[in-house]
Amino acid sequence: MPILSNPPGSLLLRSFRHRNFRLFFTGQFISLTGTWMQSVAVSWLVYRLTGSSMALGLVGFASHIPVFLFGLFGGCLADRGNKRAILIAAQAAAMLQALTLAALTLSGTANVWLVVSLATFLGLVNAVDMPTRQAFVVDMVGREDLHNAIALNSSMFNSARVVGPALAGVLVAAIGEGWCFLVNGLSYLAVIAALAAMRLPPSQPSCGSGSVSGHVGQGLAYAWDDRPIRSILASLVVTSLFASSYMVLLPVVVNTVLGHGAQALGFLMAATGVGSVLAALLLALRQKSRGLSRWRIVSGLGVGLVMLAFAFSRTFWLSAFLSMILGFCLIFFFAASNTMLQLRSPDAMRGRIMALYSVTLVGMAPFGSLLAGAAASLLDAPTTIALAGGLCVAGVALSTVLDRKPGQEQSASRPC
Template sequence: MAQHTTGAWRAGIGPRSRQSFALLARSFRHRNFRLFFVGQFISLIGTWMQSVAVSWLVYRLTGSAMALGIVGFVTYLPVFVLGLWGGSLADRRDKRQLLVVTQVAAMGQALALAALTLTGAATVWYVGALAMLLGVVNAVDMPTRQAFVVEMVGKEDLHNAIALNSSMFNSARVLGPALAGLLVAAVGEGMCFLLNGVSYLAVIASLLLMRLPPPVARPPKEPMAAHIAAALRHAWGDRTMRAILSGLCLTSLFGASFMVVLPVMVDAVLGHGAQGLGFITAAMGVGSVAAALTLALRRESRGLGRIRVLAGVGFGVALIAFGLSRNFWLSLAFASVLGFCLILFFAAANTLLQLRSPDDLRGRIMALYAVTLVGMAPFGSLFAGTLASLVGAPATLVLAGAICALGVGALAATEPRATAEAASRAS
C-alpha cells in the first residue's frame, strides 16, 4: 500500500516538479549565462560581506548615524552624477570589455580597503574616499551589467534571466552578511575586505571564458550630451516608463536607504551587535530569494505592473512594522517580508523597463534605472542619517515606510492606464 502510494505520488508530482524546474532554470541552457551566474555569485558574496563590514567599521570608528549617512551618500552619489555617462558608454562600447575593466577596478578598491583596515590605518575619511571610488566604478558597471543580460540569453529568456539574477544577488545577500557577521566578530572587518577583493577573480574569469559573437558595428558617434538626451526624451515620452521610474525614485529615496540606520537599529534598539546585523541582513536576503524565484517561475510578464504596485505598498507597510518592533526575532520576520516586497518591486520594474527598451537605447535606459534605484540613495542616506540623529532610528523607519506606501499607492492611483499598459505591452 505504501509502495503504491509512493509510486502514485511520483507519477503525479514528479513530472510537474521537473516541468517547474525546467521553467525556473531555462536561462541556464545558455553557456555564457551559466559562466556569468557562477562567477557573479562568488563575487557578490564578497560584495555583501564588504557592505556589512563597511557599515560596522564606520559605526565602530564614529558611533554616529550621521557618519553612516555621509558614507552612504558618497558611495552612491557618483551613480547619480555619472550613471547616464556610464549608460552611454555601455551603448557605444563592447560590454564585456567594460565589465572586465570595472571588476578589476572594484577589486583594487577592496584590496586597498583591506590593507588600510588590517594595518590599523583606516579612518572614516579613507573609508569615505574609497567608497566614492567604488561609486564611480558602479556608475559604469551597473547599466553595463544590466544591458549585458540580453546578449547572454536573448529576449526570449530575458524575463527568466533577470529573475535568476535577482535570486543569485539575494542568495549572496543571505550568505555574505552572515559570513561578515561571524568574521567581523572573530577577526575584524579587514578580512571581509580581503576576501571580497579575491572574489572578483571569479567574475573576471567568467567574463573572459565567454564565447560571444563579434561586437556589432557601432553607428557614427554623436556627441555624448545628444546621445544621453535621446534616451531622456524616449523615457519621458513613454508614459509607462515614466511611471515606473518615478516609483523607483520614490522607493530608493525614502525606503531602500533604511540600510543606513540598520546598524543603529540593531545595536541600540534591538540590543544585538555585528552578528545581529548580519542575520537581519541575511533574513532580508531570504525573502528576496523567495521573491526572485517566484518571478522566475512565471511563464509570462503579464500582470507585472500590478505586482510592482502591490509590492511597493507592501514594502512600506513592512518597514513601518520593522521600525515599531522591539523584539529581535520579530524583526527578523519583518526583515524577510521587506526583502520579499523590495525585490518583487525592483525586479518587476527592471523587467518591464528592459522589455520596453529599444536595443540601441538599452544601456542608457538601464542607466536611468540605476540612477533612480541607486543614484537617489545618497540623498536618502543623508535624509535617513540626519533624521535618525534627530528623532532616532525607529521613528525614521516608520516615517520612511509611510512615505513609500502612500507614495507608491498615489502613483498607482494617478497612473492606472499606464500600469495596465505596462502589463499588456510586456507580454
Template sequence: MTNPPPKLALLARALHHRNYRLFFAGQLISLIGTWMQTVAQSWLVYRLTGSAELLGLMGFASQGPVFLLATLGGVVADRFDRHRIMLITQTSAMVLAAVLAVLTLTERVQVWELFTLAALLGVSNAFDIPARQAFIVEMVGRDDLPNAIALNSSLFNGARLFGPAIAGLVVAAGGEGWCFTVNAVSYLAVIAGLLAMRRHPEPRQPSSGSVLFNIREGVAFVAGHGPIRALMLLLGIASLMGISYTVLMPIFADRILGGGAAGLGILMSASGLGALCAAMLLATRSKLHGLETWVAYGSVGFGLSLVLFSLSPWFWLSAAILVCTGFCFMVQMASSNTLIQMMVPDRYRGRTMALYSIMFIGMTPFGALLSGILAGRVGAPPTVALGGLICAAAGLLFHRHLPRLRVERQRRASETEPD
C-alpha cells in the same frame, strides 16, 4: 494538448546559455564578497565614529557617483563593448577592495580613507551597472531575458542572505579587514568567467552626435514612455525614502535590538532571505501579464513592513518582519526591471538602464544622507516609519493608474521590435 513545462525547467532556462552560466557562477562567488564588504564597511564606520550622520554620509559617498555619472555610463554602454567595460570595472573594484583590506588589517585606516575608497567604488559602479544590465540580453536573447533578470535577482539576494551573516561572524571573530580581503579575492571568479566567454558580438549602428546629445536622447525616450517613466519614478521613491533603512541597520542592531555585529548580519540576511524567495518566485513566471499589479502590491507591502519594523522592540520579530520587507521590495524591483527591459529597444538599452540605475541606486545616497540627518534628530524608528508610509502611499497611487499604464505598455510592446 501540450503540457506546460515544469516549474524547475522554467526556473533555470536562462542557464542553458553557456555565457550566462559563466556569468552566473562568477557573480555567485563575487557577490557574497560584495555583501561582506558592505556590512563590514558600515560596521567599521559605526565602530570608529558612533555617528548616524556619518553612516548616512557613507551611503551617500558610495552610491552618489552612480547618480552623477550613470548617464555617462549608459552612453558608454551603448557605444562600446559591454563585455570589455565589465572587465575594466570589475578589475578596478578588486583593486579598491584590496587597498581597503590592507589599510584595515594594518590598523591604519582612517575615516576619510573609507569615504574616498567608497566614492571611487561608486565611480566604477556608475559604469559597471548600465553595462551589466544591458549585457544580459546579449547572453540570453529576448526570449529568456525575464528569466535571466529574475535569476540575477535570486543570485544577488542569495549572496545577500549568506554574505551579511558571514560578515557578522568574521567581524566578531577577526575584524573587518578579513571581510575586505575575501571580497578582493572573490572578484577573481567573475573576471575569470568573463574571460572564458565565447562571444560573437553583433555589429551595432554607429552612434551619432555628442555624448551630451546621446544623454538627452536617452532621457527623452524614458520621459516620453509613460509606463517606463511611472515604473522608474515609483522605484526612485522606494530608493529615496525606503531602502535607506539599511543604512540605519547598525543602530537598530546595536542600540535598539541589542544584537551587536552578529545581529547586524542576521538582520541583513533576513531581508535577503525574503528577497531571494521573491526572486525565485518571479523566475518561474514566463509571461509579463500581471507584473504591473505585482509592482503596486510590492510597493505597498514594502512600505507597511517598514512601519512594522520601526515599531518592533524584539530582535527575532524584527528579523521576521525584514523577511517580508525584502520580499516586497524584490517583487517591486525585479518586476520593474523585467517590464522596462522588455519595453526598451536595444539602441536605448544602455541609457535606459543607466536611468534605472539612478532611480534604483543613485537615489539611495540621498535617502541615506536624509535618513542619517533625520535619525540623528528624531531617532531611527520614526525615520524608517516615515519612509515606509511614503512608499506605501506611492504604491497606492501607482495602482490607481494601472489600467491606463497597462494599455500603453501593451500598445508600445506591439510596436517594439528587436533591433
C-alpha cells in the same frame, strides 16, 4: 522546445541552457558574496570608528552619488562600446578598491574620511558597471529568456545577500572587518575569469558616433515620452529614496534598540536576503510578464507597510521575520520594474534605459542615506524608519493614481 511544455524545474532554470549565462551566474555569485561581506563590514567599521548615524549616512551618500551623477554616461558607454571589456575593467577597478580598503583596515590606518573616499571611487565604478551589466544580460540569453534571466540574476544577487552578511557577521566578530575586505577583493577574480571565458559574437555597438550628450538626451527623451516607463521610474525614485533608510540605520537599530552586535546585524541582513531570494525565484517561475504591473504596485506598497511594522518592533526574532518580508517586497518590486523596463526597451536604447533604472534604484539612495542619517540624529532610528515607510506608501500610491489616467494607452508590444 516550447517553454510552456517544460516542467517547473526547467522553467525556473531555462536560462542555464546558455553557456555564457552559466559562467556569468557562477562568477557573479562568488563576487557578490564578497561584496555583501564588505557592505556589512563597512557599516560596522564606520559605526565602530564614529558611533554616528550621520557618518553611516555620509558613507552611503558617497558610495551612491556617483551613480546618480554619472550613471547615464555609463549607460551611453554600454550602448557605444564592448560590454564585456567594460565589465572586466570595472571589476578590476572594484577589486583594487577592496584590496586598498583591506590594507588600510588591517594596518590600523583606516579612518572615516578614507572610507568615504574609497566609497566614492567604488560609486564611480558602479556608475559604469551597473547599466552595462544589466544591458549585457540580453547578449547572453537573447530576448526569449530575458525575463527568466533577470529573475535568476535577482535570485543570485540575493542568495549572495544571504551568504555574505552571515559570513561577515562571523568574521567581523571573530577577527575584524579587514579580512572581509580582503576576501571581497579576491572574489573579483572569479567574475573576471568568467567574463574572459565567454564565447560571444563580435561586438556590435548600437549607437553611432554622435556626441555622448546627444545620446544621453535621446535616452531621457525616450523614457519621458513612454508613459509606462516614466511611471515605473517615478515609483522607483520614491521607493529608493526612502526605503534606503532601513539599510542605513540597521546597525543603529541592532545596537541601540535590539541590544545585539555585528553577528545579529549579519543575521538580519541575511534574513532580508532570504525574502529577496524567494521573491526572485517566484518571478523566475512566471511564464509571461502579464500581471507584473499589478504585483509591482502591491509589492511597492508592501515595502512601506513592512517598514512601518519594523520600526515598532522591539524583539529580535520579530525584526528578523519582518526583514525577510521586507526583502521579499523590495526585490519583487525592483525585479518586476527591471523586467518591465527591459521588455519595453529597444536594443539600441537598452543601456541608457538601464542606466535610468540604475540612477533611480541606486542613485537616489545617497539622498535617502543623508536624509536618514540626519533625521535619525534629530529623532531616532525607529521613528525615521517609520516616517520613511509612510512616505513609500504615499509615493507608490500617488504614482499609481497618476498612471491610471484615462484615455492613455500603453505602447509596448509586450503586455505587463
